[in-house]
Amino acid sequence: MSDKLSDTARKTTLEPLLENGWSMVEGRDAIHKEFKFGDFTEAFGFMTRAAIWAEKWNHHPEWFNVYNKVQITLTTHDVDGLSSLDVKLARKFDGLVG
Numbered sequence: 361m362s363d364k365l366s367d368t369a370r371k372t373t374l375e376p377l378l379e380n381g382w383s384m385v386e387g388r389d390a391i392h393k394e395f396k397f398g399d400f401t402e403a404f405g406f407m408t409r410a411a412i413w414a415e416k417w418n419h420h421p422e423w424f425n426v427y428n429k430v431q432i433t434l435t436t437h438d439v440d441g442l443s444s445l446d447v448k449l450a451r452k453f454d455g456l457v458g
C-alpha cells in the first residue's frame with residue numbers, strides 16, 4: 361500500500377506526466393490519458409503488456425478500449441486518491457509506447 365501523494369510529490373512527479381498527455385480527472389483525485397494505436401491488435405498488445413506490469417505491482421488501471429483506442433484512468437482505491445503507484449504505472453505505460 362502506498363500513501364496519498366504529498367503536495368511536493370505532486371509538483372515533482374505528477375507535473376511531468378501532466379505535460380506528457382495525462383490530465384487530472386474532474387471531480388476525482390485521478391489522472392487520465394488516451395492512447396491511440398494503429399489498430400486493435402496493437403492496442404490489445406499494449407494492454408497485454410500493461411496488464412502484466414499492473415499485476416506484478418498489484419496496482420490496476422481503470423480502462424476502456426474501443427478498436428485502436430485505450431482510455432486509462434489511474435488512481436489508488438485504497439487511499440481514495442493518487443499515490444506514487446499511479447505515477448509509477450503511468451510512467452511505465454508511457455514507456456511501453458515510447
Ligand SMILES: C[C@H](O)[C@H](O)[C@H]1CNC2=NC(N)=NC(=O)C2=N1
Nearest residue numbers: 418419420421435436437438439
Ligand atoms: C487487495 C489488493 O491488494 C488491493 O485491492 C489493490 C489491488 N489493486 C489496486 N489497484 C488500484 N488502482 N488501486 C488500489 O487501491 C488497488 N488495491
